[in-house]
Each structure stands twice: as C-alpha cells, then as structure tokens.
Amino acid sequence: MTDDDFKNKKFETIAIHSGQVPEDGAQSVTTPIFPTTTFREDFPGDPSGYVYARWSNPTRVALEKAVAALEGGTHAYAFSSGLAAVQGVLNLLKSGDHVVAVNDLYGGCHRMFEQLMKPHFNIEFTYVDARDTEAFEKAVKKNTKLFWIETPSNPLLHLADIKAAVEIAKKQNILVAVDSTFATPYLQQPLALGADIVHHSMSKYLGGHCDVIGGVLAMKDEKLAEQVRFNQYAVGGILGPFESWLVLRGLKTLHVRMDRHCQNASAVVDYLKTVDAVEKIHFPGVDGKPLPNDMKLPGGMVSFEIKADFETVKRFVMSTKVFVLAESLGGVESLVNHPASMTHASIPKDVREAHGISDCLIRLSVGIESIDDILEDLKAAFAAIA
Ligand SMILES: *Cc1c(COP(=O)(O)O)cnc(C)c1O
Numbered sequence: 001m002t003d004d005d006f007k008n009k010k011f012e013t014i015a016i017h018s019g020q021v022p023e024d025g026a027q028s029v030t031t032p033i034f035p036t037t038t039f040r041e042d043f044p045g046d047p048s049g050y051v052y053a054r055w056s057n058p059t060r061v062a063l064e065k066a067v068a069a070l071e072g073g074t075h076a077y078a079f080s081s082g083l084a085a086v087q088g089v090l091n092l093l094k095s096g097d098h099v100v101a102v103n104d105l106y107g108g109c110h111r112m113f114e115q116l117m118k119p120h121f122n123i124e125f126t127y128v129d130a131r132d133t134e135a136f137e138k139a140v141k142k143n144t145k146l147f148w149i150e151t152p153s154n155p156l157l158h159l160a161d162i163k164a165a166v167e168i169a170k171k172q173n174i175l176v177a178v179d180s181t182f183a184t185p186y187l188q189q190p191l192a193l194g195a196d197i198v199h200h201s202m203s204k205y206l207g208g209h210c211d212v213i214g215g216v217l218a219m220k221d222e223k224l225a226e227q228v229r230f231n232q233y234a235v236g237g238i239l240g241p242f243e244s245w246l247v248l249r250g251l252k253t254l255h256v257r258m259d260r261h262c263q264n265a266s267a268v269v270d271y272l273k274t275v276d277a278v279e280k281i282h283f284p285g286v287d288g289k290p291l292p293n294d295m296k297l298p299g300g301m302v303s304f305e306i307k308a309d310f311e312t313v314k315r316f317v318m319s320t321k322v323f324v325l326a327e328s329l330g331g332v333e334s335l336v337n338h339p340a341s342m343t344h345a346s347i348p349k350d351v352r353e354a355h356g357i358s359d360c361l362i363r364l365s366v367g368i369e370s371i372d373d374i375l376e377d378l379k380a381a382f383a384a385i386a
Contacts, residue, residue: 003065011070011186016252019065023058031062033245055233059241063248064216067206070185070251071198071218075225077232078216078244082181082201083108084237085215089177089197091231092224093145095122100139101148103127103355104156106179106201107344109148115346127355130158137168144172149195150179151293155303155339155363156356157182157282161292166194175224181205181330182301186258188293191220197228202239204330205300208250208257211331214239257332257368261300264374265366268302271375275382279360280305301329303339303363310359312385313338317362319384322369322377329365334374337363 006017024032034057039050050056060078068076079085086109093099101113105127117123124143128135130153147169151160162178169176177197178190184205190198200206202214216239219225232238239247269283282305284298285291291298306313317325323336327343337343340359344352366374 003069006069012255014069015066015254018069019062020248022062031059031245031248033241034058035241053241054236054238057238057241057244059248060239060244063239063244063251066248066251067185067200067216068218070254072185072189072191073198073218073220074222075220075229076216076218077225077228078202078214078239078247079232080215080237080239080243081213082106082199082203082215083112085199085201085217086112086179087235087237088215088217088228088232089146089148089175089199090117090123091235092175092227093123096124096143097145098124098126098141098143099146099148100126100128100136100144102130102150102153102158102160104130104153104158104357105148105150106154106181107339107346109150109179110344111346130160133161133164133168136165140168140172140174144174147174147176148179149176150181151188152182152284152299152301154182154301155282155337155344155361157284157299157301157303159284159292159295162188162190162193162195163293170194182299183293183295184254184258186255187262187296187299190293191218193293196221196224202247202250203328205258205261206250206254207247207330208254209246209331210328210333210335212243212246212250214243214247258297258300260368261366262297264368264371265300265302265364266298267371268364268366268374268378271378272302272304277306277308277382277385278304279307282361300366301363302366303361305358305360306362306385308360308385313360313362314341316381316385319381320377321380322367322373323364323381329363331365332368334367334369334377335365337365339363 064076126139282303
C-alpha cells in the first residue's frame with residue numbers, strides 16, 4: 001500500500017489511511033511513535049533518509065501527509081502549537097508589511113499581532129468585519145501582503161467569503177491564509193476556494209480530545225511550501241512525535257465526531273431560541289443566510305448573549321456541570337467559556353466591545369455527550385439565574 005492507493009478515496013477513508021503507511025518494517029497497522037532526535041546515515045551527508053528530527057520525523061510526516069490530503073493540499077507542516085503555526089505564516093512577511101485580519105480574532109492571535117509583531121517587528125495590522133468583503137478591499141494598502149481570515153471567527157462565529165477575499169487578494173499578490181480551526185477540513189476546504197494557506201490549531205477538533213497542543217499549515221504551492229518549511233526548520237517550533245501520534249489518532253474519527261458536534265450544536269441553538277433570557281445567538285446560518293465557502297454544516301460552536309449583568313453571567317457559566325468551565329474547544333467534552341474574562345481577556349475592553357464581544361457573551365463548545373444531558377444541563381443553568 002502507498003499513499004497513492006488512497007488519493008481518490010473519500011474524506012472518511014483518507015482520514016483513516018492517508019500518510020499512515022508505517023515505516024517501522026514490522027507491518028504494524030498504526031503509525032509508530034519515533035522518539036529519536038537523529039537518524040543513522042549510510043555515508044557522510046547521506047541525503048536519502050531522515051537526518052535530524054527538527055527537519056523531519058516519520059510520525060510527524062505521517063500526520064502532515066494526512067492533513068495535506070484532507071485539505072486537498074500537497075504539503076502540510078505540523079507545529080508545536082496553533083500559535084507557532086500562525087507565526088510560521090507571519091515569518092513570511094518583512095518589517096513594514098501590512099496585514100488585513102478579521103476583527104473578532106482568536107484572542108491569542110490578536111495578542112501576538114498587537115503586542116509582538118507590531119511593536120517589535122513593525123508589521124502593520126488592520127482589522128475588518130469578517131462578513132464584510134468590501135471592508136477587505138478598502139483596507140488594502142500598497143504594502144498589504146497578507147489576509148488573515150479566521151472563518152468561522154472566534155467567538156462571534158462570523159463567516160468570511162473566502163472566494164471573494166481571494167479575488168481581491170489576487171489583484172495585488174496578497175497571500176490569503178485561512179484559520180479554519182472551527183470548521184476543520186471536514187466542513188470547509190479553503191485551498192479549493194483559492195486560499196494559499198490553511199491554518200489549524202490541532203489542539204481543537206483535529207486532536208479532538210483536549211489532550212494535545214499542536215498547529216498545522218497546509219498548502220499546495222511548491223514554492224510557498226518550501227519557504228514555510230525552511231522557516232519552520234530555522235525557527236524550530238515543530239510538533240513532537242508523541243503529539244503527532246495523538247493528533248493522527250484524533251483525525252481517524254474527525255468525521256464521526258464532527259457530525260455529532262454539529263448535530264448537538266444545532267439542537268442547542270434550537271433550544272436557545274426558546275429561552276427568554278437569551279438576547280442574541282451567534283451561529284453560522286442562524287440569520288437564515290446560506291453558508292458561504294461550501295460549508296457542509298455550521299459547526300459545533302455556539303455563542304450567545306444573555307440579558308443579565310456581569311455577576312449573573314458569571315453565575316451561569318459556573319452552574320453548568322456537563323459543560324466544563326474552561327478555555328479551548330473542539331474536544332469530545334462540552335466546554336463553556338466566558339470570552340471577556342477568559343479567551344479574549346488579553347484584548348482591551350474597549351477594543352473587545354467595539355468588535356462586538358460583550359461581557360454578556362457566552363461561548364459553548366458543544367461536545368458529543370448525550371443531547372438530552374446537554375440540554376438538561378443548560379436548562380438547569382438558566383434556572384439557576386432565573
Ligand atoms: C486555539 C486557536 C488558535 C491557537 O492555537 P493553540 O494551539 O492554542 O496555540 C488559533 N486560532 C484559533 C481559531 C484557535 O481556536
């Protein structure tokens with residue numbers, strides 16, 4: 001068996017088999033973990049195999065091949081975290097370059113952009129509403145080199161039109177990177193829509209069990225891939241073999257988990273629509289508009305605002321039991337998060353509020369537990385603040 005045997009297979013088959021032809025000589029069915037820093041050479045400078053594990057490691061390569069295949073790309077590089085992978089994209093820029101990014105961005109990306117890249121490396125950022133294609137066009141300057149598009153965005157779950165953004169970008173050789181963490185390759189495939197790079201925090205749905213931190217970039221342009229790979233090798237933020245193995249294991253059930261995440265999240269939205277205390281629901285398609293980007297389903301994340309003061313909101317997120325109060329998302333377990341004091345606390349309050357992230361906003365990562373228990377848990381939390 002080689003990877004070519006799986007090239008034209010369906011998503012579910014690729015997720016389980018692609019890249020995962022073991023290199024251990026023992027005919028093991030799953031990919032082994034290779035905990036080695038270095039590899040034996042047959043002669044000095046032997047270029048035929050692996051050399052040093054910062055450059056590549058068989059377990060990591062298996063994962064990279066699998067992600068590339070799932071994204072319809074040719075290359076993928078696995079990083080030590082989602083943010084390390086984001087930096088892998090920003091390392092393609094030079095001092096004085098300008099980036100257009102969506103405004104309700106993952107909090108850690110905002111922190112890196114504003115508190116590190118801008119003051120230390122003189123990279124300029126403009127933030128626009130993900131849904132507003134015209135705003136992307138208006139924000140473009142002579143020195144714009146990158147669109148950083150998170151879709152669905154975090155925590156408001158706004159959707160950007162990737163194809164439209166690509167059209168604007170191509171007029172001026174602007175690189176389009178899509179942070180597709182919330183969608184996963186199962187729900188949307190940005191490379192097929194013309195994006196240059198897809199980013200995932202694999203700490204979320206790809207790993208899928210809240211037990212591994214990792215990031216990945218997938219692409220299909222040979223030259224771009226070469227540059228990204230060189231930068232990763234030069235900087236060193238690679239994913240270790242054990243972590244690579246954990247994500248590989250997660251990938252095999254991605255489609256099954258995503259179907260259930262999406263099914264449960266939609267049921268949660270239907271329930272929230274009936275609750276008086278709920279002021280606004282943020283969920284892809286909740287406005288009745290069709291999903292852009294050929295998105296297969298709206299995803300497993302639900303955000304909503306409740307009519308209550310800060311103390312009551314706090315009480316709500318502290319009264320759930322099935323939903324664990326914790327940052328992060330995308331694991332099999334349901335999590336509840338209060339963005340203003342948790343994931344997005346590093347963004348100044350005025351900026352946060354200007355971007356629509358109010359103190360009354362609650363974000364749910366809907367897990368794959370029984371939907372009956374999930375809904376009962378939410379009902380009990382609403383009763384606790386009534
Ligand atoms: C979590 C996350 C990141 C950062 O990933 P880490 O693995 O935590 O470093 C980036 N973007 C999005 C959308 C995320 O959810």
